[in-house]
Amino acid sequence: MEITKTRYSVNIAFAILASMLLNGLCAAMPATTDVVVTKSRASDSANASVNTSLPRFHSVSQAVAYIESHESQKDKVWTVFVNEGIYRERVVINTDNVHLVGQSQETTTIVFDRYAGQKVAENSSEKWGTRRTATVEILGDNITLENITIINDFDYPGNEVKAKDDPTRLSGTQAVALKTGVNSDRTYLKNVALWGYQDTLYLKGDRALIEGGTIAGHIDFIFGEGTAFFESVSIVSRKRYSGGDSEGLTGYITAPSTHLQRPYGLTFNNCRLERENGVPDESVALGRPWHPTTTFSDGRYANPFAVGKATFINTYMDTHIIPTRWTTMGGTTPKGDKRPFSPHTEARFSEYKSYGKGGKNIANSTDVLSHILSDVLATFYTKESVLRGWQPSEMSHIEEMK
Template sequence: MNTIKILLWLVFAAQLLACAHQPGASYDAVVTRDTYLLGKPGHFNRVQAALDAAPVGAATPFKIFIQPGDYYEKLVIDKPNIQLIGAGMDKTRILFDAYSGQVSEPGKTWGTRGSGTVIVRAADVQFHNLTIENSFDFVSNDALENDDPQKIRHSQAVALHLDKGSDRVLAREVQLLGYQDTLFVDAGRAWFDRNKIAGNVDFIFGAGNALFTDSEIITRIRGRDSIPHAYVTAPSTQIADEYGLTFIRCKLTREPGVPDNSTPLGRPWHPTTDFPDGRYADPNAIGKAVFIDTEMDAHITRDGWYWMGGTTRDGGKEPFMPDDARFFEYQSHGAGAHKNAKRRQLTTEDAQHYTWETLMGDWQKP
């Protein structure tokens, strides 16, 4: 009799556990690998299936809980008010391995803009407690000689892309992993709070207004020696926009093997753009990147910033210098913090304008 009672109790406990993950007050959908739960309404085995189930144009958040596991998917979020919530950045991982030069369909490649593991084209999207990764093997490809026929020439591989249409995007306690071009913030406003973001070449870049608070920015190894080794940012902020990439109370760290004095804080990206008189580097992309009260390890270069080439009207190349961009620091500290003429400093009065409310405008703080 006792054995029967124990079995009944175990069944009841399992049902309670399952109900705890049922869509309802906490979540509108659950992504799971549990075959028992997959038979229940609102449960899906793929993140894309849960996104497909979300309403179009919802006025309130549609919350999707993603249970622990690796989900090999390439996602486009084009519906507003979507929230992807994982079980922890070390437990829930969305990954894909597309890269710029990879064929996406006959006659076409992904390009940098299409390579993202997750691409956002809607407002009020949130990410919590998960990892988004582009798992393309950049390091092995980087190690190949330039004349090796196996070497991939267009190796940009984005993890998260905030594309046109995105705005008021929040990522909190999220890990973004990649190498070249990890995080493409190209539109709208975004807040990255208490995150880990890792990469090497221009791994935080774009024209958007993105605020990074209390986050770890990790420079990763390469497959071969390169001078510079990496670049933390490559903003392409339009001159008409007051804010670009802003880092407050962050830590700039590195993987073992990243040399001292090897990684500039950023370089000015002038994207090649179509104009009525030709295709050339956008002269209005006067990038802005600001580091405030940020700890910097010794891999950050003494000069702080670097130049970047851009396309001329005749198809050639011209250098864009960091002095012509809007690059500033305030109260940097650590082994990589240096004060010199090449690392321009904000005044205390200027720095006081860099608050969440000032940068994010009429976005109600989530």
């Protein structure tokens, strides 16, 4: 599938339309709704299922703050229904047991534009950094997001086309759409669309399940140390306007930093690797090993224990995927210089039964073919194994209000 993009700036309407074409699902208000988020009374009127007796707010952040204020009910599972509309805000969920359900992925959008090189305040020398840029940041446990689109609309393409000596050209262009915090666990994304460019989905937490929906970006746009299982997700590589890196690559789908003690990292099952128009053939790598710079007792350098793990099983691949599949990524040595980390010896990358023209176009080399799982090894990559037996509870949010 090729997805057309005609403007440099992120077009929210385009993102919503693309999500609708890929995942045209819609849900009425959950029967268990506790809190409603709505843009206006007009939105309420347009949605006959809205129960006007429930607590109602005009932003998602206000609804989350309301839940956080009820500390005495911390074990309660809160269902928040988000009516149609574009909510321009940054949402931090710093509590447990929240189920955030949009009216539909096509009509309910949370969007923000923070990027890593942006100053914290106008006169400040401090900048946000990648870890604080997410449009939606999940810090709690047992958080479900369903039927919603989340966008970081920092104008990466507009910045990319500027000359390198242009004083207005920005550095620090990482801009996260959704992040899971290091202490979070049991994150469930169902029919969620995540749109960005560099670093779209940042997984630092423990277990996450992503079912359906879309994840779009180009540079390391699914990355981090977290354990995640992706089921039937459309993963869209986006166009670069700079022509790519020195090797002609325009993108890298994953950049895992999985700790060596973790048996699983990013596992993709029955997914589709697709692209926008303008993404060249054989220009996108499945992944590269991220060894984050970390402070140790003997210095600050690339973490040798971050041996990234990513696996693609029964996944469709278009022809933008490179035949060699994986590539290197640079990191700081204890001496302070840089060196490339090998995807073959300093990462745990694999695939099994890839299909499509890109899936079949694989380099005939020992290094590349060594990443193909045997039938026996592939049986270890089940959802139950990766998520250590956790399954999201069957919530009544699939039911309509009576």
